[in-house]
Amino acid sequence: DHDNYSSSSSLLLLPSVMVAYVWGAMVGLAMKVCKFVKKAWKMGLDDPRKFIHGLKVGVALSAVSLFYYMKPLYNGVGGNSMWAVMTVVVVFEYTAGATISKVINRICGTSLAGFLAIGVHWLASRAGEQWGPLIAGVSLFLLASAATFSRFIPIIKARFDYGCMVFILTFCLVSVSGFRVEKLLDLAQQRVSTVIIGTCLCIIVSMTICPIWAGKELHLLLTNNLDKLANSLQGSVDQYFNNNQQEGVSDEDCRKKLIGYKCVLSSKATEETMANLARWEPAHGRFNFRHPWKQYVKIGASMRTCASCLDALIACINSHNQASDHIKKKLSSISVKLGSKSAEVIREVATTMRNMRKSSKVDMLVVEMNNAAQELRDLLNNSHSNNLLVIPQKPPTTEDDQEVGPVVVELNNMMMIPVMEIIQVVTVASLLIETVSRVEDIVKT
Amino acid sequence: DHDNYSSSSSLLLLPSVMVAYVWGAMVGLAMKVCKFVKKAWKMGLDDPRKFIHGLKVGVALSAVSLFYYMKPLYNGVGGNSMWAVMTVVVVFEYTAGATISKVINRICGTSLAGFLAIGVHWLASRAGEQWGPLIAGVSLFLLASAATFSRFIPIIKARFDYGCMVFILTFCLVSVSGFRVEKLLDLAQQRVSTVIIGTCLCIIVSMTICPIWAGKELHLLLTNNLDKLANSLQGSVDQYFNNNQQEGVSDEDCRKKLIGYKCVLSSKATEETMANLARWEPAHGRFNFRHPWKQYVKIGASMRTCASCLDALIACINSHNQASDHIKKKLSSISVKLGSKSAEVIREVATTMRNMRKSSKVDMLVVEMNNAAQELRDLLNNSHSNNLLVIPQKPPTTEDDQEVGPVVVELNNMMMIPVMEIIQVVTVASLLIETVSRVEDIVKT
Numbered sequence: 001d002h003d004n005y006s007s008s009s010s011l012l013l014l015p016s017v018m019v020a021y022v023w024g025a026m027v028g029l030a031m032k033v034c035k036f037v038k039k040a041w042k043m044g045l046d047d048p049r050k051f052i053h054g055l056k057v058g059v060a061l062s063a064v065s066l067f068y069y070m071k072p073l074y075n076g077v078g079g080n081s082m083w084a085v086m087t088v089v090v091v092f093e094y095t096a097g098a099t100i101s102k103v104i105n106r107i108c109g110t111s112l113a114g115f116l117a118i119g120v121h122w123l124a125s126r127a128g129e130q131w132g133p134l135i136a137g138v139s140l141f142l143l144a145s146a147a148t149f150s151r152f153i154p155i156i157k158a159r160f161d162y163g164c165m166v167f168i169l170t171f172c173l174v175s176v177s178g179f180r181v182e183k184l185l186d187l188a189q190q191r192v193s194t195v196i197i198g199t200c201l202c203i204i205v206s207m208t209i210c211p212i213w214a215g216k217e218l219h220l221l222l223t224n225n226l227d228k229l230a231n232s233l234q235g236s237v238d239q240y241f242n243n244n245q246q247e248g249v250s251d252e253d254c255r256k257k258l259i260g261y262k263c264v265l266s267s268k269a270t271e272e273t274m275a276n277l278a279r280w281e282p283a284h285g286r287f288n289f290r291h292p293w294k295q296y297v298k299i300g301a302s303m304r305t306c307a308s309c310l311d312a313l314i315a316c317i318n319s320h321n322q323a324s325d326h327i328k329k330k331l332s333s334i335s336v337k338l339g340s341k342s343a344e345v346i347r348e349v350a351t352t353m354r355n356m357r358k359s360s361k362v363d364m365l366v367v368e369m370n371n372a373a374q375e376l377r378d379l380l381n382n383s384h385s386n387n388l389l390v391i392p393q394k395p396p397t398t399e400d401d402q403e404v405g406p407v408v409v410e411l412n413n414m415m416m417i418p419v420m421e422i423i424q425v426v427t428v429a430s431l432l433i434e435t436v437s438r439v440e441d442i443v444k445t
Numbered sequence: 446d447h448d449n450y451s452s453s454s455s456l457l458l459l460p461s462v463m464v465a466y467v468w469g470a471m472v473g474l475a476m477k478v479c480k481f482v483k484k485a486w487k488m489g490l491d492d493p494r495k496f497i498h499g500l501k502v503g504v505a506l507s508a509v510s511l512f513y514y515m516k517p518l519y520n521g522v523g524g525n526s527m528w529a530v531m532t533v534v535v536v537f538e539y540t541a542g543a544t545i546s547k548v549i550n551r552i553c554g555t556s557l558a559g560f561l562a563i564g565v566h567w568l569a570s571r572a573g574e575q576w577g578p579l580i581a582g583v584s585l586f587l588l589a590s591a592a593t594f595s596r597f598i599p600i601i602k603a604r605f606d607y608g609c610m611v612f613i614l615t616f617c618l619v620s621v622s623g624f625r626v627e628k629l630l631d632l633a634q635q636r637v638s639t640v641i642i643g644t645c646l647c648i649i650v651s652m653t654i655c656p657i658w659a660g661k662e663l664h665l666l667l668t669n670n671l672d673k674l675a676n677s678l679q680g681s682v683d684q685y686f687n688n689n690q691q692e693g694v695s696d697e698d699c700r701k702k703l704i705g706y707k708c709v710l711s712s713k714a715t716e717e718t719m720a721n722l723a724r725w726e727p728a729h730g731r732f733n734f735r736h737p738w739k740q741y742v743k744i745g746a747s748m749r750t751c752a753s754c755l756d757a758l759i760a761c762i763n764s765h766n767q768a769s770d771h772i773k774k775k776l777s778s779i780s781v782k783l784g785s786k787s788a789e790v791i792r793e794v795a796t797t798m799r800n801m802r803k804s805s806k807v808d809m810l811v812v813e814m815n816n817a818a819q820e821l822r823d824l825l826n827n828s829h830s831n832n833l834l835v836i837p838q839k840p841p842t843t844e845d846d847q848e849v850g851p852v853v854v855e856l857n858n859m860m861m862i863p864v865m866e867i868i869q870v871v872t873v874a875s876l877l878i879e880t881v882s883r884v885e886d887i888v889k890t
Contacts, residue, residue: 040594040595043598044594050597053593054591054594057593058593059586062582062585065585065617082618085614085621086618089617090614137510140507140510141503141507145500148499148503149489149496152488165534165535168534169531169534172506172530173531176527176530265753268711269714305756309757311757
């Protein structure tokens with residue numbers, strides 16, 4: 001009876017265990033999804049424009065699908081309004097510059113391919129039954145190969161990559177359809193008109209509802225990166241010379257500032273893409289149509305050389321070779337001064353860029369920075385008169401067989417202190433001077 | 446009469462001048478085009494696989510357009526075989542990994558969106574005339590917005606960006622067509638089947654005709670970069686210490702070697718993209734399906750820290766502060782030794798990666814390198830006993846009121862030599878050691 005009971009209970013238990021297991025797995029999955037959604041939501045809150053972009057796409061698509069719902073419009077463009085929907089989905093991008101560049105690419109690619117395809121079709125239809133398909137096939141093969149190959153050419157890849165793809169696509173569709181659809185010209189015309197409807201809608205939505213300009217983004221990115229660089233530089237020098245005894249600044253905050261320069265190192269691709277897109281944008285805000293976007297890329301490059309220098313500096317600070325306190329103290333004040341001066345110069349450049357006005361203060365600050373660097377250099381060069389490498393010690397009180405007095409004692413106690421960290425500052429400073437002076441004559445706003 | 450003659454001659458001249466002008470402009474344009482084509486052709490010859498890729502796309506498109514020419518096949522999939530052409534154009538990428546990733550994205554996106562759209566359509570048709578369009582419109586708006594937003598999430602952006610776009614596209618097309626095309630299920634089924642035909646063709650062509658594997662490319666890129674790094678390191682150290690008196694090596698060649706490390710610095714984005722694509726690829730060559738591609742990214746990152754260190758080193762060498770010949774000579778042999786040892790370690794790591802076999806030589810070389818670094822460090826630390834900072838001078842022969850003998854003379858003549866460059870070598874070496882030891886336990890092939 002007992003056995004029976006237990007076996008029946010286990011039989012009763014089995015499904016409930018399975019249910020519990022499945023339930024557990026589902027809860028786990030739901031938790032994961034929940035976490036993921038939460039993370040995504042947080043990302044959206046950090047930059048609400050991402051939400052807005054999503055809504056903009058929704059608006060554009062709803063607007064374009066109205067063409068389908070409204071009878072008169074539908075009859076106007078025919079069943080091909082599908083192409084308008086497709087255009088919106090494919091062309092709509094985050095920044096206005098990207099959208100415009102894709103629109104131009106799409107229109108150019110579509111029309112060029114359309115004309116070519118119609119020309120080939122006309123030629124093929126003239127050539128007769130036997131040679132026609134051959135001409136069409138060979139031209140398709142050759143043009144597709146050539147266009148694909150041309151996408152590898154750097155300048156085309158940067159600006160007309162999408163155009164090439166659309167060219168291949170349209171050419172294939174039109175030339176292949178040519179053998180079935182009799183009204184080829186109608187097809188081509190419809191496709192072009194729907195593409196134009198779609199692109200116009202994209203441009204209107206992208207440029208009127210909270211537009212996001214690639215140029216403005218690039219401008220912000222660069223000025224913020226300059227600030228980050230300045231903070232990192234000053235922060236690392238201050239920290240090294242134990243000068244960061246300010247209250248109210250948490251360690252976490254400090255650490256965040258220090259690693260700010262890493263953003264500068266990794267922003268190359270973003271900058272180049274944005275500069276490429278910004279050139280398509282019309283005048284907006286304080287930016288003209290032919291704003292010197294290329295200069296931004298150059299500034300970015302010089303910032304990166306500066307940041308990689310800072311990287312080496314920080315690596316030095318974190319390395320095992322520690323300088324003696326003696327030399328550290330000697331060099332502390334001037335190094336901290338140099339660090340803050342360089343940071344000031346970078347900040348002033350950032351301000352100049354922000355205001356887009358040549359500031360007279362920059363020149364002055366550069367001179368001050370150079371002076372500070374020269375001071376440090378002098379101090380290092382005249383190390384013997386400054387007792388930089390010589391640690392003063394009490395003269396030995398034991399009276400052994402020594403003859404030569406305190407001078408030799410000093411010489412013996414002298415040690416080659418790992419000057420690494422301090423010299424690095426000089427290196428950084430000189431590189432900074434180079435960079436800053438380059439940045440200076442680059443910014444012509 | 447004379448006037449008449451000259452005016453008529455100028456009238457005769459005008460068109461010919463214009464013709465000459467237009468002709469000149471055309472010749473100029475033709476020259477430019479010619480130059481451009483030549484450049485593109487040279488690029489193709491440098492890497493013939495780019496030509497081959499163009500031809501592959503041509504082959505795939507010709508094959509897919511056969512569906513149009515062949516009656517029975519055409520009747521099978523209907524007039525929608527256009528989708529197959531489109532799929533081939535959009536999906537076919539340079540590397541096999543990219544193609545496969547796009548295929549998977551496209552299939553998943555299309556089928557998911559198709560099912561959802563049919564579900565919404567069913568719901569809308571149940572809701573009646575009044576609420577149906579509203580449900581369809583709202584769901585379109587919400588799903589499109591959500592999918593667009595999700596493309597900003599980093600992990601989705603890296604792997605499923607294209608899938609999201611296809612999802613929006615298919616959903617819009619199906620749900621919008623739902624109000625016009627009565628045979629919705631047929632449309633969805635045709636679209637799926639044509640997409641499958643197109644993707645199969647793409648995969649077959651991309652993986653059978655001269656396949657280009659992202660994984661293999663990544664492997665090659667990394668090993669070549671390691672070699673370049675080693676060459677740059679050794680080259681710069683050798684050049685600095687005037688050790689490059691080998692005959693038969695031109696200056697141009699040498700310079701090329703030196704700037705090789707810049708490739709390492711700028712290859713971050715490429716490496717990450719390729720590692721992302723390589724994970725989709727099936728086993729090929731000596732690579733298994735679950736090859737540790739993430740390790741490659743890590744190795745690349747440590748190579749970059751190493752390269753940025755080398756960058757600082759080379760900047761130091763090119764700076765104005767020149768070390769005195771005295772100290773240079775003293776440190777020359779050991780520095781050159783250290784440089785070549787480090788380069789050897791990097792080369793050995795490259796060889797290890799190439800053979801994908803753990804080499805016992807690496808450990809030995811690392812030990813040797815560490816020894817060399819220690820020697821250099823010792824030399825620098827014991828600078829006073831080595832007279833490193835003290836330049837021996839002839840004792841002053843003039844007999845003034847000096848009392849303290851040669852020791853003080855030495856002390857006075859001692860100068861703080863800019864040890865910058867040499868210390869940099871130590872920095873590089875220590876960083877290298879770090880890097881190499883990290884590289885070592887990363888490579889688990």
